[in-house]
Amino acid sequence: MRRVVVTGLGLVTPLGADVETTWANILAGKSGAGPITKFDASNQKCRIACEVKPADHEYGFDANQRVDHKVQRQVDPFIVFGIDAAGQAIEDAGLENMDEAMRLRAGCSIGSGIGGLPGIESESLVLAEKGPGRVSPHFVHGRLINLISGQVSIKYGLMGPNHAVVTACSTGAHSIGDAARMIRDDDADIMLAGGAESTICPIGIAGFAQARALSTAFNDEPTRASRPYDQARDGFVMGEGAGVVVLEEYEHAKARGAKIYAEVVGYGLSGDAYHVTAPHPEGSGAFRSMEMALRKAGLAPADIDYINAHGTSTPLGDELELGAVRRLFGDAIETVSMSSTKSAIGHLLGGAGAVESIFCILALRDQIVPPTLNLDNPSDSCQGVDLVPYTAKKREVRAVLNNSFGFGGTNASLVMKKID
């Protein structure tokens, strides 16, 4: 069977505009949260977010690095973040100069949970105030979810599969899993896979706040708001950014002498079949997703050293996920480390699964696991589990599990390990 490995990484996050800066800040226990600066949020219930920082910030993002001026003007920020992260991954993998034969076998699977919400919001206002003749001719293709994959394929000449997953907050993980299958099934040798999101706009914040999904109790202390597993947690903090990996068929990567970060060995998917926003009360979907990923990987729970949890900091979700892990892992719960990096960068929605998979890969590379911030008083059901409070932890990391769950009751789990 064709094996699938990771040979390139790209990140745009609230803690950095590249992989190494983000990772250093994550390991240092920094928080990317702050008051919302993109618009006046004074009338919102939630007034905080984890924004990608402007170019003049210490770890800010400069769109001009990899995205054409014209494209920047025409598309929503989630596409800009996605193009940049994909470019980073291509450069990291040493694939800037692929010949035509290689590009015919290289594709994209970069999705988003919601897509161009800020642009939909602003152009709707243009329509209402100025009429249909003032709506941008770039409105549609500047907001569509599959336009990261579209833009990246055009920019780099990638003529293989062109795909985009839309599964809310599990998009990033499904994107990587689906793309890995495309390589395994011989549809492609190389896939750019990941997710991006940027919905920190009035309708985005209001919508999630009305769904009672966002934290509203820490508007005056933004860095304390995202607190997975903590008793005082009251909802997630919205993040933004993108994560993209280069997936590559193992022999293909070996033949060109590529640096190989990890192998994607397991992918599990399931549906809760329960409720549009609430997780299944027994965590059954989460359990089955993880179980499938482990079975496909041929690994036992005791082989997993680190779990990057979905752990969004909502009152219901965190403990249900942990309960499912506890049931699946049995005694192995005592040896695994499990943390939620959403405590530092917030919830990147459709980007989360990809960004967090990259953190898993870096944990494998560096043999260190990132912390869960703000874990002052873990909920009772979290006792006896190493949630890596506050401080990154050096430890052996042989294999990792990433969980992502989304509205609609959709679940995805990925298992990766160091190459044998």
Place this chain on the structure above:
Amino acid sequence: MSDTADRVKKIVVEHLGVEADKVTEEASFIDDLGADSLDIVELVMAFEEEFGVEIPDDAAEKISTVSDAIKYIEENKG
């Protein structure tokens, strides 16, 4: 250079992300400045906003160079 020409060129530079010195009056939006047909739709909208003129579709189709745009605006602005 007329005030209209200056303002037209500024809009073209901003929308197409091209160097100002490439935006000569003879420059073709598509052949010289890298625009596609949708970019021209957007430019025409920007000219309408800036100059308070209406540029109907049949007139817009005839605007292919910077000087075409300047000329149309000069002749039709209120």
